[in-house]
Amino acid sequence: MMKLYSGDLSPYSAKVRMQIYAKGIEDIELAAPPGFPQAGFSKVSPIARIPALDLGDEVIAESEVISEYLEEVYPTPPLLGASPRERARIRTISRIADIYVMNNIFMCIPQGRRSTRSDAVRDLLTGQTARGVRTLEHYLDGSGFAVGGALTLADCTLVPALFLVENVTPTFDVPDPLQEAPKVGAYWRQIQENPIAARVLVELHRGLEERRELMRKAGA
Numbered sequence: 001m002m003k004l005y006s007g008d009l010s011p012y013s014a015k016v017r018m019q020i021y022a023k024g025i026e027d028i029e030l031a032a033p034p035g036f037p038q039a040g041f042s043k044v045s046p047i048a049r050i051p052a053l054d055l056g057d058e059v060i061a062e063s064e065v066i067s068e069y070l071e072e073v074y075p076t077p078p079l080l081g082a083s084p085r086e087r088a089r090i091r092t093i094s095r096i097a098d099i100y101v102m103n104n105i106f107m108c109i110p111q112g113r114r115s116t117r118s119d120a121v122r123d124l125l126t127g128q129t130a131r132g133v134r135t136l137e138h139y140l141d142g143s144g145f146a147v148g149g150a151l152t153l154a155d156c157t158l159v160p161a162l163f164l165v166e167n168v169t170p171t172f173d174v175p176d177p178l179q180e181a182p183k184v185g186a187y188w189r190q191i192q193e194n195p196i197a198a199r200v201l202v203e204l205h206r207g208l209e210e211r212r213e214l215m216r217k218a219g220a
């Protein structure tokens, strides 16, 4: 049986879990990553990041690679669109959400702490995040899903990315990037009504609460 090492608060893991739920896959075990976040997890996956998909004799790293692999192994229902052009659009949105939104917010997380913040680093990363969000205005088709009126891999990346925009960006003391992106804002309000999106959002919020509780206990 395949095993997905993942965590509630990990947006990259949430992206793959959302795909697994949307496809109704039941023969992949969701497991806590042994040794994570310490370097011990590198014995399981050299990149030492989650998600990681354990095939038994090989471990696949990187959410995008895992998603594409699962798409090939479990082709139905297809989450990558019905034509080459639609696939290109889905992959473009997924990459914007991953590289330009999620990754910049992730890198910026330490800047949420005012006492050690570098304004220059914060401004660089939040500027790039806002630019990524604005770019999405062009690609979302206004159907309530990212593309084509049905759930695709683009939604699986966008939902955790926008969870970060809503819940982590406020710690940086910058304007809400959604203010400049009304189409993305409308998408975000609508997609949260989708049961598959709602399921991963419950997990993400649970993870965030646990993290905040740990920080409160540590007096951080």
Ligand SMILES: N[C@@H](CCC(=O)N[C@@H](CS)C(=O)NCC(=O)O)C(=O)O
Residues within 6 Å of the ligand: 009, 010, 011, 012, 013, 037, 048, 049, 050, 051, 061, 062, 063, 064
């Ligand atoms: N590009 C990777 C990013 C994965 C990633 O950074 N995951 C975070 C958790 S959301 C992690 O494992 N961080 C541990 C670390 O930075 O050492 C992907 O798409 O899977």
